[in-house]
Amino acid sequence: MSTSTVIVRRSLPDFADLPGSPLLQRIYAGRGIRSAEELDLRLALLPSPATLKGITEAVSLLETALRQRWRITIVADLDADGATSCALATRALRALGAAEVNYVVPNRFVHGYGLTPEIVAVAAGEQPNLLITVDNGMSSTEGVKTAHALGIRVLITDHHLPGATLPEADALVNPNQPGDTFPGKQLAGVGVIFYVLSALRSRLRESGWFAERGLPDPNMAQFLDLVAVGTVADVVPLAQINRVLVDQGLRRIREGRCVPGIAALFTVAGRSMARATAGDVGFQLGPRLNAAGRLADMSLSIECLLCDDPARALQLAQELNRLNGERRVIETDMKVQALESLDRLPLDDHELPFGLCLFDPGWHQGVVGILAGRIRERVHRPVIAFAPDNSDGLLRGSARSVPGLHIRDVLAAMDVRQPDLIARFGGHAAAAGLSLLPAHLPAFQAAFDAEVRSQLRAEDLNGNLWSDGALESAEISLETADELREAGPWGQGFLEPLFDGVFEVISHRVMKEQHLKLSLRSPGAKPALEAVAFNQVGDFTPGTARLRVAYKLDVNEWRGERRLQLMVAHLEPAV
Template structure:
């Protein structure tokens, strides 16, 4: 796969700006290239959070929940089995209990038995708890039949979700979703945990209005739950608009101050991260995978229990279990990735025509009957990163069905593509859902090849060949005076960085002084800037061990992030290398 390195430019819309004059020039350039032209967009205090009032349905939701709390009704939260769903479930459970709800519990569908969302089968399970009110978090907007089943059983339903709505909405008692038709809430990238946070804030206001909070019943400080909101927001890879950056910044601030949930502190401990120096990438690449491992391989109830426990020792025990599950997940992923790449190599060979060995499908489908259903999403991501084309990985589901997890590339809206295929081939896709860059679906196994061909054709219809070439966007070359620990520290604190607000990445030419392989797949290097003299530590993860190390290479072009390496109390700058290209 060829890679084009492109440097970010400052758009004409932001060339005239009102950023503070004392902002370092490097940081000013980075912000402007991300479309930030006003200091207001960089404010990270809670007073700058978007108000909940413009969320459609939130007044009805608050009233519904307030009625349930005050009258002592049984409230059951139905979550999703990923980190957003887990943090949402934990937040709802903890906050409702803090507000004086008499009975609150959670239920998370086991992905291997029930699949995603509030299905009729899950309603049957929920009925065992005799709930008066079901509250969905991070799911429900497509649960037409599940809501119907709950209503027929005499159970009230409140849906809180953030996924795209279909043409028909469930007939719930209230729906809060910034992406439902007619909702004027401007922050459409709010994660599921952010949506339930807003609903709970509205509930607290409604309960206060009704005079519920009288001694000894206290009104909870909603800011105390922002560590959960930060973790769920980063883990779900939603766009970090200015509102989500406030959520993440405030949540990380609580973690750094030692005020986080015992479970989050325990996750940091098993991840070998210092809570006092935690940053958004640590949430996304260290804590979230361990939390997600519960839903991928076992039962996400384990992860939610970790997040709601008040006992630090119990939290450490649960975090250790999740760490073990995550290692198991990695081993399964590595095996599946090897099989997938072998399949792609055969596919490439089978499609070779007149010497053209680049005839891979534009939309790639992969399936093995022994693949793990909980890991196919990660597998699709890994293959997508390597091949730079839309990928759907399938694993066996129930009976004669297979379940797929899809990941896409810029310019190819994966959910819309699935909808187009479903329209063209009625009945081919049993069910699907998702958004632009990720989706899930299920098929009959016998229809796999038909769907695979249809997916490839849809990709060819919507994409042009140039879009299949990976492009790395960088913030240009760092000067020698900026290649230092101070700059790395400044950039670390200038975020939080994440989806649609990417962490600064730079490119440059370096002399390669030393190189060695760590763990059989990570290349450790010492490099010197082309016009410099200081040696700088660098590491490139998951290199091709058949290609590296290569002692014949003396000069390389690197695309990298600046990071801070801490070892035995000594802190130094380190290059986290995302692309390595030999020059000589």
């Protein structure tokens, strides 16, 4: 099996009116920025919650819950967005004066996803008056019916795309529901619940709630550390609203004004909180928070984020770190199996299915999402990885897409054509989840490939690396690396700057059998540059004199010394 990665330089419109250095102007223009206003990340510029459909009903329901001292139970989801959403909702409602707030989180191996009848039955044990979903609920029609049959009211807050039928909740807030005019369609689940509770705080302030009870009027900005972590970890596009939320949250983290659990996660990850970036959150904190939901109990991550005792928070973070190490071992083994299966096929990448479905009866359903993403990176096409669910006999699949293909819409189109093929599905543009009967897998594989072929061309299946062009030798510096770090936050839809160029190879060595440490020299420059290429040993031939490299600028800090480092995304022999 061969793969194709192509370095493509961005075409740049005029960027003379943008702020910053010429390099930053070029980078911003390549990401579609057209004015300085789009780079303004002040909190005051966030849009009002008023245009969120259902916000009035939601706030009224919550105000009633507080005034009548209802028992409230948060129904969380199984990932970092769900954990941060749950922690934020719990902390904020308590700060706003709620009498009793608890939470439940499904076990993916027992209760399934979202507000299922099974998790409603668990929540009912707390005798709640109100259930609030965070980062889930848009497909929970049966769960809402079950709650109502038990006399429990339901508020759904979610960001996932709705199906044909909306659940009949007492209130529903989701910027992606039909008829919603809120401009921030890219909000993560934690962003949605932040907006809902911010609107509640305003209502309570106007009604004299805090003065009546002698309660402090909480500043909702104190919860932005959780918003930043959940938004980045969920890999939603960093459009301007999300950039504001993430930037403000990161500022609080750097200043040490974050919950002890976040500080503890930075400690176990070995990252500097004072120099925290969105990359640190996405690649270090997110996987550790997600590991609990994939392998054990997501409440471990939620408790870490709710804990106010730094010592206890560190213990919880260490356990999350251990689970993440276990997850990496499982994932590596599954990836090896998947790639060996592909290599045994008498195909090259031009003959692989456009839409690739993989299944192994020994795979762990908590890790198939990561596996699908890793295989997609290798074969440059949408991938669905399936694992068996022994609780109900179904296959659980996790899908990861490529730019230009809305994976949830693909599944919806398939469901229209063959209504009995998929048991259940949901998700958004880049990722989705589904379940189906094992007997339906061959038909599903064929239908998925056909639907992807109807929407993508063969040339869409190249692994394009979008480069911001070459850097002059003088620009490859610590100063430039610091400038780019400060110019973020970077992330999905607002990608961290990537450059390319041809370098002379001075030396190389292999680290841990799969990573490369390189010493490179830019033509015409004297000092050698330190470069690291993770998982790319097989792409380098010893003795190669010149390489074309796609790279990011990074700063390697060790014992007080700061050195420039190139983080290599792709390398190939220079012609």
